[in-house]
Amino acid sequence: xxxxMQIPQYQHVQEGEDFTTYCNSSTTLSNIQWYKQRPGGHxxxxxxxxxxxxxxxxxRLTFQFGEAKKxxxxxxxxxxxxxxxxxxxxxxxNNAGNMLTFGGGTRxxxxx
Amino acid sequence: xxxxTQTPKFQVLKTGQSMTLQCAQDMNHEYMSWYRQDPGMxxxxxxxxxxAGITDQGEVPNGYNVSRSTTEDFPLRLLSAAPSQTSVYxxxxxxxxxxxxxxxxxxxxxxxLTVL
Numbered sequence: 001x002x003x004x005m006q007i008p009q010y011q012h013v014q015e016g017e018d019f020t021t022y023c024n025s026s027t028t029l030s031n032i033q034w035y036k037q038r039p040g041g042h043x044x045x046x047x048x049x050x051x052x053x054x055x056x057x058x059x060r061l062t063f064q065f066g067e068a069k070k071x072x073x074x075x076x077x078x079x080x081x082x083x084x085x086x087x088x089x090x091x092x093x094n095n096a097g098n099m100l101t102f103g104g105g106t107r108x109x110x111x112x
Numbered sequence: 113x114x115x116x117t118q119t120p121k122f123q124v125l126k127t128g129q130s131m132t133l134q135c136a137q138d139m140n141h142e143y144m145s146w147y148r149q150d151p152g153m154x155x156x157x158x159x160x161x162x163x164a165g166i167t168d169q170g171e172v173p174n175g176y177n178v179s180r181s182t183t184e185d186f187p188l189r190l191l192s193a194a195p196s197q198t199s200v201y202x203x204x205x206x207x208x209x210x211x212x213x214x215x216x217x218x219x220x221x222x223x224x225l226t227v228l
Contacts, residue, residue, distance in 0.1 A: 001145075001171075033216065043155070045216040088154055090217075093197055099170060100217070102147075102154040 002027045006103030012067045014111050021106035023089035030092045032065060032072045033100070039084045046074075046087075054097040079110050113138050116220035118203050124226045125193040133188040133223050135203030143185040143206045145170070145217075146178065148199040155202065161186055193227045200224050 003026040013019050023032065031050045035043040047056055047074060049065035056063045062075045072091075076083055086105040093099070119134045137144065145160035157170030161180040176199060177189040186205075190197060201223045206215040 009152075042219040042222050043217075044219070048216060090155075093167055098162070101171075102156070104154040105154075 002091070002099075002101050004089060004101045004103040006067045006089055006106055008106055009104065010107045010109070011094055012109045012111065013079050016069060016078050019079050019083070019106065019108055021074050021087050021108075023074075023091070023103050025070045025101075027070070028094050030094045032069075032092070033090045034063060034072075034109075035088045035090065036085050037105070041085075043088060045078045057059050058079050076108075081112050082112050083108060084110050093108070115139065115206055116203055116218050118201075118220035118223050120223060121221065122224050123133075124228065126228050127194060129193050131190050131193065133190075133201055133203075133225075135186045135188065135220060136184050137186075137203075137205040137218070138184065139205065140183060141205035141207050141220070142183070143208060144174070146186070146188045146213070147202045147204065147206050148172065148197075149202060149222075150199050158188065158199075158201075166209060190225075195227045198227045209211075209222065 005024045007022050033048045034046040037043045047063050052069050053067045054065040060077045064073045086107045088105045089103045090100045115182045142163045146158040147155040149155050156172050158176050159178040161167045164180050164183050167178050180186050203220040204217040206217045208215050
């Protein structure tokens with residue numbers, strides 16, 4: 001079945017440093033979504049990428065979808081303490097009936 | 113709109129007990145699903161429903177039952193609780209399910225379940 005791997009599992013950064021998390025799928029995806037989960041909270045939708053090579057920005061966050069639609073990344077510029085949390089990617093397969101499969105998440109910790 | 117609501121927020125069970133986790137949404141979403149999240153791990157799909165009267169198994173369905181008698185409600189039943197079912201359970205909903213869907217999923221606040 002479809003597998004979605006995410007790296008790194010953990011990342012400690014100093015406030016102001018950049019951060020990137022990578023997501024790789026074993027199969028070609030129809031689309032990919034990114035979620036943020038604060039400690040003790042629930043996943044909250046950030047963005048969705050659909051097109052091959054798509055790049056979307058939300059303030060300091062930049063999301064990319066690979067040309068082959070099998071990988072994606074989230075880059076945060078100049079991290080802030082409010083960025084703390086776990087970032088999950090979730091990919092939807094290219095065939096009818098394929099479910100949304102979540103990666104294991106990257107936990108971001110920011111030192112002030 | 114209240115969005116996706118879940119009850120209870122916390123629950124402690126003894127091995128062998130049964131219980132139902134409640135989930136409701138008021139957004140008229142067709143698609144609803146249940147995930148479990150174990151410490152330090154991602155979310156794994158337990159069961160899902162693409163509309164009232166239709167349910168199907170996800171990645172980890174064993175030990176759980178679901179039903180969808182209305183669009184709004186999607187309860188998850190633990191038949192005979194086991195310590196391996198200690199987890200945080202999230203219910204989610206979205207407008208549609210089609211594999212070409214670009215809909216986002218809205219998650220409930222979660223139920224933290226401990227099985228002793």
